[in-house]
Every structure is written in structure tokens, then in C-alpha cells.
Amino acid sequence: xxxxxxxxxxxxxxxxxxxxxxxxxxxxxxxxxxxxxxxxxxxxxxxxxxxxxxxxxxxxxxxxxxxxxxxxxxxxxxxxxxxxxxxxxxxxxxxxxxxxxxxxxxxx
Amino acid sequence: xxxxxxxxxxxxxxxxxxxxxxxxxxxxxxxxxxxxxxxxxxxxxxxxxxxxxxxxxxxxxxxxxxxxxxxxxxxxxxxxxxxxxxxxxxxxxxxxxxxxxxxxxxxxxxxxx
Numbered sequence: 001x002x003x004x005x006x007x008x009x010x011x012x013x014x015x016x017x018x019x020x021x022x023x024x025x026x027x028x029x030x031x032x033x034x035x036x037x038x039x040x041x042x043x044x045x046x047x048x049x050x051x052x053x054x055x056x057x058x059x060x061x062x063x064x065x066x067x068x069x070x071x072x073x074x075x076x077x078x079x080x081x082x083x084x085x086x087x088x089x090x091x092x093x094x095x096x097x098x099x100x101x102x103x104x105x106x107x108x
Numbered sequence: 109x110x111x112x113x114x115x116x117x118x119x120x121x122x123x124x125x126x127x128x129x130x131x132x133x134x135x136x137x138x139x140x141x142x143x144x145x146x147x148x149x150x151x152x153x154x155x156x157x158x159x160x161x162x163x164x165x166x167x168x169x170x171x172x173x174x175x176x177x178x179x180x181x182x183x184x185x186x187x188x189x190x191x192x193x194x195x196x197x198x199x200x201x202x203x204x205x206x207x208x209x210x211x212x213x214x215x216x217x218x219x220x221x
Binding site for chain 2: 021031033037042044045048050077087089091094095096097098099100101103
């Protein structure tokens, strides 16, 4: 089966940097994705890592270490609009399995 | 461009009543299709996925079933709803040729009373 672990909540200050970690156990691993979900809305895709290393997209970066079954999402220059839930997800064959999500609280 | 439609947006149903949620995708062919359920403040639980017409894989045995009668149509059903079926149901699609990103519909908030 598959399992993903990520912190349930993280709090950071506006303008700061925050890292959300994700560890996973899965068979048939293809890659790790990150999604953002605002309250009441649908998840939206942020990034995908198939290979080890760091992928940067604007203020957001994502890292993967396949040997450690570990990845993280890095959010820089935090803005109040970044307050949301963030999910890591593994692509395992044709399935996309999500973690339980990390609620990011941003303080002014 | 590709779009995904999911309806209805909200639904209140009595216990024991049937359920049918529909999801359609436009602008792509042979997508992978998914149904997820999200309890309040919780993660996304994969319920069913499909890689082609009539091909349904169930992830969690429960009171629900899914069907894919057409290439870009995915239906979630129940014959008799339970209180525990309440939640936020999300349909999603991905391109099997890349499959790195899931595109979600706007979701259906189901309350079973």
C-alpha cells in the first residue's frame, strides 16, 4: 500500500520562509507532487518532482530525495494569500495518492 | 483547453436515498479519471480511478460505486446513503501520457441527514 506523512499544521510569519516536509512509503513510485487548497475550494497543482533535487517555480520550490523517500515544499516571501492547506501526493502507476495535508497559518 | 465539470455543487440527501454525482471532462481524450472524498479538515481519500471506459479500480470498499459509461464521463453512485457518506467529493483527471498533474473539478459538498 501507500502512505504519506506530513505535519498537520505549520505557522509562519508574513514575509518569512516555511518548509513543509513529506515522507512517503509506496510501491511503484513515479514522482512526488504538491497541491494547494484554499478553504472551500478544489486542490490546485503546484509542482512535481520525478528526479532527485530542487525544482523552483517563483516563490515556491519543491525537493525530492528518492533514496530517503522524502520531499519538501519551500515557500518563500510568504503572503497572507498563502494561508491554505498543502498536500503532497505520490504518483504510483495510474494512482495519485494524497497525504492528509498541512494547514499553513500565516501571522501578520 | 481542457475543462472539468462536476455537479451539483451542494447536495443534501436523507439517509437511505440514492446518490448520483456526475463528472465530465472536455478538451482531452482517454483521460485517467479519479473520485476522491475529503472529510472536513482532512486529506483526500482516493475512492475510485479509471484508465478507460468500463475500467474501474476501487481503492476503499464501501457503500459507493463508480462507472465510466463514456470516455470523458465518470459517475459516482450509491444505492442507499449512510450518514458517514457525508463529505466533499472531488472528481479529477490526469493525462495518462504525462500523468504528473491532476486537474480537479470544483467539488460536491454532500450532507446526508
